[in-house]
Amino acid sequence: MSAHEIHELGDFTLESGQVLPDARLAFATYGELAADRSNGILFPTWFAGTHEANEWLIGPGRPLDTDRYFVIVPSLFGNGLSSSPSTTPPPFDRARFPRVAIRDNVRAQHLLVTGRFGIERLRLVLGASMGAAQTYQWAVSHPDMVERIAPITGSSHTSPHNQVFLEGLRAALTADSAYAGGDYAEPPRAGLRAFSRVYAGWGLSQAFYWRHTYRDLGFAGIEEFLTGVWEPTFGDWDANDLLAMMDTWQHADVGGTPGFGGDTEAALASIKARAMILPSRTDLYFPPEDEEWSAARIAGAELRVVPTLWGHLAGGGADPEAAAFIGSALRELLARP
Incomplete structure (x- = not known):
């Protein structure tokens, strides 16, 4: 950095x-x-x-x-x-x-x-x-x-629509039992993965996916795009940090x-x-x-x-x-x- x-x-x-x-x-x-x-x-x-x-x-x-x-x-x-x-x-x-x-x-x-x-x-x-x-x-x-x-x-x-989007992200992240109400010993990996995949559908447009624009970036399909771009985007973030920023946003x-x-x-x-x-x-x-x-x-x-x-x-x-x-x-x- x-x-x-x-x-x-x-x-x-x-x-x-x-x-x-x-x-x-x-x-x-x-x-x-x-x-x-x-x-x-x-x-x-x-x-x-x-x-x-x-x-x-x-x-x-x-x-x-x-x-x-x-x-x-x-x-x-x-x-x-x-x-x-x-x-x-x-x-x-x-x-x-x-x-x-x-x-x-x-x-x-x-x-x-x-x-x-x-x-x-x-x-x-x-x-x-x-x-x-x-x-x-x-x-x-x-x-x-x-x-x-x-x-x-x-x-x-x-x-209000944006707030509903954020509630979906919050639910995906905190549903992981490893989240433990925020007192996790290890990162809630499943929750972070779910959070990333939900975000992937919102961060880019329908047309981006219709036109397979991810192929121009070197990804053969959607799964490869999700695991190659979206999961790493949020995978190393602290879950409580994400939730704190989301609360400010909401x-x-x-x-x-x-x-x-x-x-x-x-x-x-x-x-x-x-x-x-x-x-x-x-x-x-x-x-x-x-x-x-x-x-x-x-x-x-x-x-x-x-x-x-x-x-x-x-x-x-x-x-x-x-x-x-x-x-x-x-x-x-x-x-x-």
């Missing part, structure tokens, strides 16, 4: 009121911060991703050009690098890890951005999937700090921001940032229709639907054509005043 650093948060009070002792926020940086601190970009991680999963957009000459911008990639609580069930000592270890909200992640990131780097304005906040949820939350929580946002294959609030909603009383529409209407919203045309759990709804409630927001067969995974650079589309959109957004 490429290098990352740790920002110590001390005893961190969560939105739930619980205090997470000795909380840690992992992050990686790319490029150099300008003397006037005007070139900062924040790019939070997605579900079951670390900073490395974001590096496809970062570097000299890439859309997030490190010859021009200073890119900060903070890790989600629960991803094994920031405070997580697998790394937190009792009494908050394993399944006893407290519920962490998207807003808790954003507040920790705000402490990092302002306290460690002295950044008062961010040129861009972007992210894919759960990173998109954090992006929306940044724009609502800090409307005068965020100049531009680019939520990619994600949403401002977790829809309860995401910008309407819960203090002052909005659960009104998601009002929260979206408060966004001042220039918004370019980039859903995947074939995403099964963040469909473009949902983001049309969000875009219609943000003044001046632009919706650009990514043309791809790769479903949700298009937001992570898996499809070269989708990656080029997203990269071009980000360059254009950053070039706008």
Whole structure:
């Protein structure tokens, strides 16, 4: 894994009121911060991703050009690098890890951005999937700090259908008797395998499978694709870490921001940032229709639907054509005043 650093948060009070002792926020940086601190970009991680999963957009000459911008990639609580069930000592270890909200992640990131780097304005906040949820939350929580946002294959609030999808994943993982209520001595391998196979049907589109696109990747059939790609994707993850991130995802909603009383529409209407919203045309759990709804409630927001067969995974650079589309959109957004 490429290098990352740790920002110590001390005893961190969560939105739930619980205090997470000795909380840690992992992050990686790319490029150099300008003397006037005007070139900062924040790019939070997605579900079951670390900073490395974001590096496809970062570097000299890439859309997030490190010859021009200073890119900060903070890790989600629960991803094994920031405070997580697998790394937190009792009494908050394993399944006893407290519920962490998207807003808790954003507040920790705000402490990092302002306290460690002295950044008062961010040129861009972007992210894919759960990173998109954090992006929306940044724009609502800090409307005068965020100049531009680019939520990619994600949403401002977790829809009921998306919550059902997550319940299916949770059931597959915890049905393994080895899970033992979260106090497993050995990883629940059968549960992780089932989790991976359920995810395989959601992460990619029907058309991806209709057209046997997996054959273009060198896999002769579906079983080989499942065992060669999907099972390794989640097989080495700590089960409690996955469940903690899923819980954060499941309860995401910008309407819960203090002052909005659960009104998601009002929260979206408060966004001042220039918004370019980039859903995947074939995403099964963040469909473009949902983001049309969000875009219609943000003044001046632009919706650009990514043309791809790769479903949700298009937001992570898996499809070269989708990656080029997203990269071009980000360059254009950053070039706008």
